Structures are given as C-alpha cells and as structure tokens.
Amino acid sequence: MAQSNLRYVNGHANSDELFGHPKGLYVCFATELWERFSFYGMKYLLLLYLTKYHLFSDGEGLAVLGSYAGLVYTLPVIGGMLADRYLGMKKSVIFGGILLCVGHFLMAVEGHQAVQYVAGTMLISDITLNNGTVISAGTLLTQTIKIQDLAALNIFYLALSFIVVGVGFLKPNISTIVGQLYSKEDPRRDSGFTIFYMGINLGAFAATIICVYLGETFGWGYGFGAAGIGMPFGLFTFTKGLKYLHGLAEPPQPELLVEKVWGLLNREYLIYFSAVASLSVFWLVIQHEPVVFAAQQVLLVVSGVGLVTYAVLKGSREEMQKMLVLMVLIASTIVFWALFEQAAGSMTLFADRVVERNIAGIEISAGQFGSLNAGFIILLALPFAALWVWLDKYKLNPNIPVKFALGIIQAGLGFGVLVIGAQFPNEAGKISLWWLVLAYLIHTTGELCLSPVGLSAVTKLAIHRVVGLSMGVWFLATALSETLAMRLGKMAAIDTQGGEVANVSEAIVIYSQLFEFLMWIGLGTGVALLLIAPLLKRGMHGVR
DSSP states (O other), X not given: OTTSTTOEETTEXXXXXXXXXXXXXXXXHHHHHHHHHHHHHHHHHHHHHHHHTSOXXXXXXXXXXXXXXXXXXHHHHHHHHHIIIIIHHHHHHHHHHHHHHHHHHHTTXXXXXXXXXXXXXXXXXXXXXXXXXXXXXXXBOSSOEEEOOHHHHHHHHHHHHHHHHHHHHHHHHHHHHHHHTSOTTXXXXXXXXXXXXXXXXXXXXXXXXXXXXXXXXXXXXHHHHXXXXXXXXXXXXXXXTXXXXXXXXXXSOHHXXXXXXXXXXXXXXXXXXXXXXXXXXXXXXXXXHHHHHHHHHHHHHHHHHHHHHHHHHHSOHHHHHHHHHHHHHHHHHHHHHHHHGGGGTHHHHHHHHHEEOEETTEEOOGGGGGHHHHHHHHHHHHHHHHHHHHHHHTTOOOXXXXXXXXXXXXXXXXXXXXXXXXXXXXXXXXXXXXXXXXXXXXXHHHHHHHHHHHHHHHHHHSOGGGHHHHHHHHHHHHHHHHHXXXXXXXGGOOOOBTTBOSOHHHHHHHHHHHHHHHHHHHHHHHHHHHHHHHHHHHHTTTOO
C-alpha cells in the first residue's frame, strides 16, 4: 500500500483523504451523481413525452426508446477503447460531458403538440398535413390523421444523438478512475465502489422524482431542462476536482495524440471530429430500430464466438471451460435485463394508464415510479452485501450461477405480482399502486442478486489476455437486452386517442397478457439456469 496515493502516515490518513477515502472518490461520486441525474431525469419521461405529446403510437415510441437505450450501452465499448488507447480518461470524460450538456439542453426544445383527427371527423377549418397537403374545411375524414412538429422531432433525434455519443465517452471512464484510485491490495476498494454506486442511485432517485414531476406537471421542456442542469454541475465538479486524481486520468501516451494522421489533423482532434461527424449517423439510426437491433446481434455473436474460439485455440482446458461458463452467464443476463428494463417501457405506460396513482390526495406521476428501483437499492444494497458475508460464514453463500438464477426468477416473479394485482381493480377499474411498488421491490432484489456479481464474474472467468473484450461482450449483451425489452413491450401496444386509452379494462387485459408471458420467461429461464448450476460450478474451477 506504500505505493498508492492513499497511503497512511503514522496511522492517520494523509491530506488527500476525506472520511477515510481519497478525495478523488468524491469527485467521481459527484460527477456520476449529476450525470445519472441527467440520464434518468429524461429516461422515464421519454416514452410518455413521445406518446402523449408527439402522439407516437406505443410501437413507435418503444422503438425509439429501444434504439436510444441500446446505443447508450453499446457506445461505451468504443469510448472505453479510445480512452485506454489514446485520450485518457480526463479528456474522454470532459468531451463526453460537453456533448451530454448540448444533448440534454436540446431536449428542452419541445415544439408544438401533435394533433390527431380521428376518422369520421368533419373538419371545421383547413388543416395542413406534414407533407404540405391542405385538406379543406367541411371534409369528412375517412382515416385518422396525425399532424406532428417535424422540426422539433428532428431536434429531438439530434439531442438523443448527442447524448448517446456523450455517454459513450463518459460512462466507462468514471468507473475506471475509481478503480485506479486504490491499489489492488487496498481493503477499502470495495467500500469505495459501494460509495460510488450510491452516487449513481442517489442521482437516479432524485431525477425520477424531480424531473418527471416537472415534465408531467408543468411541461415537458421543464422536465428535460431540469435533467439538463445536472450535467453542467457534474462537468464543473470533475474539472475542479482533477487535482485530486493525481494524473491517473491523463492520456497513456500523450505523444500519440499530437501525431498527424494522413498529414491533416492530429489524432486527438481527429477523434473529436469523427465523434461529432458520427452524430448524423446516429440521428438516422435512432429512427430505425431494426438497424440497431441487427447490428447488436451481429456484434454480440461475432465477439462471443471469437472469444470462445480464442479460448479453444489459445487457452488451457480450464480457461476454455471458464470462458464457456462466462458465455452462458452473459446470455442469461440478456433475459434478466430484457425483463427488468420494462420499467421505462411497458411498466411506465401501465402506471400511466391503468394504475390508481392517487395516494392520500397526492397524485404520483407515472414516470416517478422509476425512482423505486434506485430507492430500494439505496436501502438494500448494504444489507444484501452483509447477507452474502453472513451466509459465507456458514458456507451457504450461493455460487455465481445460482445467484444469477435467483435474480432472473425474481424478475419473473415481479411480473407475477402485476398479473395478480390486475385481478383486483378498484371501483374506477384501476389497479392499486402498491402492486407496482411490490413488483419494483422484487425486481430490485433480483438485480442485487445478479448485477453486483456480474462484472466481477467477467474479470474472474475471462482469460486475462482478453478480459477487456470480454467486458465489451458483457456490455453488448446489456445493450441488446435494452432493445429487446422494448420489442417485448410492443406485445402490449395499445391504440390510444390523444395519448389516452379509451377502455381501461381492455388495457388491463392486454398488459396482463404481456406480464404473464414475461413471468413465465423469467421463471423458466431461472429454473433452467438453476438446474445446470452444478455443471457451471464445475466449469468455473473454484472461482467464487
């Protein structure tokens, strides 16, 4: 530990520490808190904004959310590689933060609300369609017509492009800095990451309470604008706190950044220019979810097969078996996150349309239910960590495959709760909000069984020479599950009138059918993983 910036002098923490941890940890904590505030502040507004303001169909709104969420988890793989090889974490975080600031403030441009004229309407005034066609007053419409603010929507897609590229540069590197603040032998390393993890969830919790309330109560621009405020605070905190990182975030080889590429631009500016130029590509891709979904599948299959092939050809028998186990675990996480991420999709629409959201005279916004996950994590993360330690004393601590299986089973059980709750509507035909609260609680306990051990499993089971690529495959699987989640949500797509459902009872039946299907997917996959857990445990060769 004497080699670390975190050394103790005569039993006392040095001046670069605060509350027993390096000050740099709190810089990263605050930066990530505000970045997550921005991210989650818009995430749970997004689908409601599209379906209620721009009058997207459920399927159209879920497709955009799927493209966006999928890219948010795909691009950090590239951003992390660029930081490791060229930019370093400081430049990556600052550049990503600037892009995020631009993107989030563009989200505040909402334009005019879409208007829908249903078939059978007799027009009392002329209307102009999006393609410029004018339909005269007195016309009896034979089909439903929707008029949207296309200029505002184009700005909206550009805003999402800025955000996905910005997250790609920022997200993977803050976590890396936290890891580098501690030596591998430092006993405070795990507690440091726990503090950092709390920052993520505090930001998420506050954002889904504040930004969603402002957006649904006072106007979408207020909600998105409030979310945008977070990122400048985070960027300011990071730049002011750089001195506490002691050069850990600097470029690995600064000379590479000033080299001219093709005799034109130096490499650093070329990276920035390429990232900005890519915005036009992502502006288009976000509007075409099938392209995102297909690309994710190709990348995941090619990289996964590549890792297994490498393990077969270059690894020992033990390394090959560990890699195969890792691929099975990664595949299982696709199921878990595809169920879990219904939170921002079908579960938010469910809360908006069929849940009685009034409690003690206070109306809870549909998107605010998204805060439950972060709130439950804040309450339960430390007890769960203590539970595993206590079970380990009695040699009852479940192995990694069993924990994964338990997490997936709980994801299924959460939807089972909603299916049961749907059988007990109130006099107005709506479902008690407590069923939704219970579903979020069970999903969160499932997440705590699977997520904290997932990244650790990658580092333990992957061959050391390809651990970076293995981590990339983990994130690609998460990205695919985000898009898959929205595709599953389309099974409960409902035709609305002005963003509102015409028949609550019919909507409950449709959502119940989706949730029952998801319940059986979760239970079936979890039980199957539980059955093969002994085989997977043998293939891990003592890894715990």
